[in-house]
Structure formats: structure tokens, C-alpha cells
Amino acid sequence: MSTIILGIESSCDDTSAAVIKDGILLSNVIASQKVHEEYGGVVPELASRAHQQNIVPVVDTAIKRAGIDKSEISAIAFTRGPGLLGSLLVGTSFAKGLSLGLNIPLVDVNHLHGHVLSHFVKRQESDTVPEFPYLCLLISGGNSQLIHVRSPYDMEVIGKTIDDAAGEAFDKCAKVMGLPYPGGPHIDRLAAEGDASRFKFSKPHIQGLDYSFSGLKTSFLYTLRDNLKTDPDFIEKNKADLAASLQRTIIEILLDKLKKAVKLTGVSTVAIGGGVSANSGVREAIAEYCRKNSLNAFIPERAFTTDNAAMVAIAGYFKYLNQDFCKLDEAPYARVTI
Numbered sequence: 001m002s003t004i005i006l007g008i009e010s011s012c013d014d015t016s017a018a019v020i021k022d023g024i025l026l027s028n029v030i031a032s033q034k035v036h037e038e039y040g041g042v043v044p045e046l047a048s049r050a051h052q053q054n055i056v057p058v059v060d061t062a063i064k065r066a067g068i069d070k071s072e073i074s075a076i077a078f079t080r081g082p083g084l085l086g087s088l089l090v091g092t093s094f095a096k097g098l099s100l101g102l103n104i105p106l107v108d109v110n111h112l113h114g115h116v117l118s119h120f121v122k123r124q125e126s127d128t129v130p131e132f133p134y135l136c137l138l139i140s141g142g143n144s145q146l147i148h149v150r151s152p153y154d155m156e157v158i159g160k161t162i163d164d165a166a167g168e169a170f171d172k173c174a175k176v177m178g179l180p181y182p183g184g185p186h187i188d189r190l191a192a193e194g195d196a197s198r199f200k201f202s203k204p205h206i207q208g209l210d211y212s213f214s215g216l217k218t219s220f221l222y223t224l225r226d227n228l229k230t231d232p233d234f235i236e237k238n239k240a241d242l243a244a245s246l247q248r249t250i251i252e253i254l255l256d257k258l259k260k261a262v263k264l265t266g267v268s269t270v271a272i273g274g275g276v277s278a279n280s281g282v283r284e285a286i287a288e289y290c291r292k293n294s295l296n297a298f299i300p301e302r303a304f305t306t307d308n309a310a311m312v313a314i315a316g317y318f319k320y321l322n323q324d325f326c327k328l329d330e331a332p333y334a335r336v337t338i
Ligand code: KG4
Pocket: 012, 139, 140, 141, 142, 143, 166, 167, 168, 170, 171, 182, 183, 184, 185, 188, 274, 275, 276, 277, 278, 279, 280, 305, 306, 307
């Protein structure tokens, strides 16, 4: 008999539902929330309210697009954390209600496991997936982590940021350049037209596999401040070069620790995930590094880099196979690690 998992994601500002049948994606619906744009960041209370409006039509559409009847669903997987508590509560409560109504098991998913396991979402049976063990570079607005993935149930964070995440470095530097939130995609777009060797920003000197991006941010700010003293139009005139130089530096920082981690673990496969893995420069640099070092590279489709329920459904699928279910009285959690 087939295993059909309905995944529900509501950890931040995207309401998403997906259906997976024996590991193959049947539907993945995402409703993004435009309401936050004018505030320059996600407003938690507005996010919860938007989730409440979106969740029923999003789940309904995902089931219809999958071409299944809800009575065929084997289990419901939902993001239990980390994320915004109010947002998580909407998805968690909905998932619990539906599992009660359909009398099927509930599977709680750590959002970060979802990003790490997103490479196992298949479009068709012949799609290749990573072999264990592999190294996952998880880079998002809230995380920068190197994860040694030994199985879907056994993963270890071997390096993480001690201050800002890579996405924060993109977003905060973009903000001081006057770019809209989130700034990462704007830096990516501008960088394509800029000279990446024009500006030099400082890089961290941290032992081991941990990351740091706050020094880069400060050095970026100082460059702007010093130049703006003599030229008030400095940012406008140099935005492409600034973006390209910033992006290059972030990539160098990411690659430096990734290379060390590959040596240390001896893995032959490298995967990336999280919002920043949508960055064109990051994708090219990882692909090139892997090609030169005969490593298998897993670079997600752009649709799977940001928050989506397909990754929640696949992480839930593995837990379902392991009979690892969640009780109805479990609460969501705002903070959790791998
Ligand atoms: O994983 P994600 O959707 O959720 C959070 O952790 O919040 O990641 C969002 C982050 C933001 O910092 C955003 O600027 C960044 O991913 N991002 C990018 C790109 N697309 C999204 N950063 C650089 N280049 C991109 N193309």
C-alpha cells in the first residue's frame, strides 16, 4: 500500500501544504505573505493572522492538485519548530484537528531537518538523492550551519555561526544600501553586473568550523561611512560593485569552512539548503568546488530553498516509516537545534 503524507509548514511568513506519495511529490502549494513588505521585516502577529486566513485554502488546494482524496492520506506532518510561536501554533493546531478528524497519525517535524532532507523530495522515481553520510551547508536568514548527515534520523551540527547568519549578512548590508527587505535576492541581482574584486571586506579568523559574519557587516558599514563623507552618491554609483564584493566575501567565508568540514568528515557528497542557497554565486561556487574535487553536489531547485511544505512532508515521511509519531498534547517550540 502507498504511503501518502500531507505536509504543513507555517513557521514564518509562508503558509504551505504539500502532498508526497511514497517519496514522490504530488503537489506543493505556497502562499507568501505580502503584508510584511511595508514594515521591512516579518511582523509576527500579522504573520499568524495571515496563516489563519491561508491555511484552509492552501491545504485544500494541495490535496486537490495532488489528485487524491483526503481519506487516502496516511499521516500529517507539520513543522513544530523552530520559528515564530504564533505562526507555528496555527499550523500545529490545524494539523492536530485534521489528524483527529481523519483518525490518522501526526508527525512533528523540525524545520531544520526539513531543509536538510529537502534533497530527498523526488519529482519522479528516477531522480537521484544523496547517499549517506553527506555534509549539508544550511544557510538561511536565521541559520548558518554545517551538518554531518549520517541518516534521516542521525545528524550532527559540526559548525555554526557564532553571531549573524549568512542571510542576515546579506539582508543587513542590503538594508544600509537602501534596498528592500529581504535584501539577499537584490544583492544577488546587482552582483551579476558588478566587479567582485573592487572592494575588500574583512573576513573572520575563527578556529574550527564555526562561522562569523558580524565583522564583515561592520567592515561593509565602515566602507560606506568613509566613502559617503566625500561622496554622498557613493552607494548609488557603486551599488553593483558593492553587492558583488559583498557576495564574493560571503561565499569565500562559507567555502572556507565547508572545505575544512569535507576534509574532516571525509564525505563524498555535499548538499546545500535554506534561503541563501538560492543565491546564484553560492550555487556556482559550490558546484565548481564539488566538480574540481570529484564530490557529488546537491543543489536544490529554487522552489525548495525557501520555506515549503514539500520538505516537511519528506522529513515526516522518514519519521512515519520509523513509526515516530507525535502525541496530540505536544506544543510547538520557537527555538530548537538539529
Ligand atoms: O530559509 P529562509 O527562507 O528563511 C529564514 O531563515 O528566514 O531564508 C531567508 C533568507 C533571507 O535572508 C534572504 O535574503 C535569503 O534567504 N535569500 C537570499 C537569496 N534568496 C533568499 N540571499 C542571497 N541571494 C538570494 N538569491
